[in-house]
Amino acid sequence: MNAAFALLRRDLSLALRNVGETLTVLAFFVIAATLFPFGIGPEPQILARVATGIVWVVALLASLLPLERLFQAEADEGGLDQLLLAPAPLEALALAKCAALWIGSAVPLIAVSPIVAAMLQLPSEAFGTLLASLLLGTPSLALLGGIGAALAVGARKGSALLALIVLPLAIPVLIFAVAAVEAQIAGLSVRPHLFLLAGFAVFWLTVAPFAMAAALRQAAS
């Protein structure tokens, strides 16, 4: 376990030193969300109706951006071999990379999401649920993204391929995250939705490490 924590610590300190990368993801998130008022008009009622969906869809797209380098950089530099040869289980190391990805890119994104939501006229009583849905939903995206990134190591058409792999599998998360916020706006109970999102996170937490490890092992051979 020490090895996994050391990897998490190293990746986080690298993320701190390359703040530019995180800022690029955040800028994409804000700019892409800003396009929607231009596309569908600035009427507050219309924006309020679609705000949750926009925030979530754009967050989903933004979460794809750092995936391409997640394992590919390790493979290009030679570090992947060192991870594969570590005595620690590869599953734990892959999970550590996903955790660093989540803390390094999803958490800042969640932090700025209220600003985007406010610009899109999301009713103020829904902010808490939006944050909760992001906190419970983005771990699934990071794990799912980790699977995609591990599968695509060494592939020719990196980023578009990642979108093809990850997006269809992320649809359930999107459905229930948006449903939670809309339930809050409609005055219904949000608990079942949030429980389901947590359930998805647990599901991917059990599946993703094995899928990533299997993908990385065959990527090295």
Added chain:
Amino acid sequence: MTGESAAGLSGRELACMRGGRTVFAKLDFGFAPGELVVLRGPNGAGKSSLLRVLAGLVAPAEGTLAWHGADIADDPAGHRARLQYVGHLDALKANLTAREHLRFHAALREVGARDGEAHHIAHALDVFGLAKLADRPARFLSQGQKRRVALARLCVAPAALWLLDEPTNGLDTEGVACLAAAIADKREGGGIVVAATHLDFPGSQARTLTLSPSQ
């Protein structure tokens, strides 16, 4: 060759396939503790592939690889724990210093503070003449200095088997001498060193395994 003792690392009838092509086949060898084995052969003869097979990164298409007579396929984790591999890439992050790289590697190899991690790192930096560069980020290091950092990893964690892919690439004479000293030290302690290289290490009695693709 097949009659050699089971001590150390031995291969029987090893074959390796890459991308549907047989790189080498029917390879038999036995490397005894304390030995330095130099892999030679032209480009594409399979030196790197053999090193990756020995490391367990690539499963042999045929044959078995054994450590002290026990098949490594039965205990891949144990095999990983006993070896250190330096590939032809340095595996360095531009924004991390030499010391940070070595500290991370020690943690990855499960060498903690209790096992004298700090001492090992200081020793490794010393062996490869990196003491003055220890806190410089890798992006400010020259090619040869980066290679030294990659090789210094060998000294931060114990290992019975070193697998080195073109370890002298980019090294100056002094760097080669550092490596030769480290290898001599490892052999004295009963370690096995397998290296694919074009250079002769000064003062070393090495065995040579020549891989040759016949036309």
Added chain:
Amino acid sequence: MNWQALANPTRFKRLSDRLLPWFAGGAALCLVVGLYLGLVASPPDYQQGDSVRIMYVHVPAAWMAMFVYANLAIAAAASLVWRHPLADVAGRAMAPIGAAFTFLCLATGSLWGKPMWGTWWVWDARLTSVLILLFVYIAYMALNSAFDDDTRGARSSAILALVGAINLPIIKFSVDWWNTLHQPASVSRLDGPSIHASMLTPLLLMAVGFTLLFLALALVRMRAGLIERRLAALSYSRSAEAGVASFR
């Protein structure tokens, strides 16, 4: 030479030689009779009129979309567990066929939707799930062909096929739930619960015909895939023989 790499493909070729005419012939027979019964001999629906005849293609295509994916997942598991080259070839051979059936299901559903719903596309729960299944097929094929080394493509896409297989029920459940939330149901469906016997016979014939067609196409594609592999291996071995080693 690896016995798996040669011996079994040879046996597979002999077996497929014997099976292929039966599959192809059976498929042709079932599809011709099924289409005649479905499009000409069966009665029109009292509500949907002649549009109901699309069902004889649409419903079996939907079954095939799932059936082929199940086969793909089995081939993927075989490829990962036994590392058998035949499983790799099978996965690569089956995916485009499955994607074609999935697309056929969506296209016929859309054609049926125009007269029935008055629009080419409705976010109906079943159609949406099939659409996502098509996306998974596309991702599989893209990943399979994204590597210079075919074996890597086969292994990577096999892992994806398995991850997809365990995730598809979740997607199905989510989409069904999402659909009931957003749509005040009670739109007439293409596959009603009460099917008259005169409709059942052509429907089953079409389903059997599609299955045989899938088997025939998969066999042909697998044989082509095996020949391709042999060709690649031959061109390699001509350019360079396997290395020999000397140790002193």
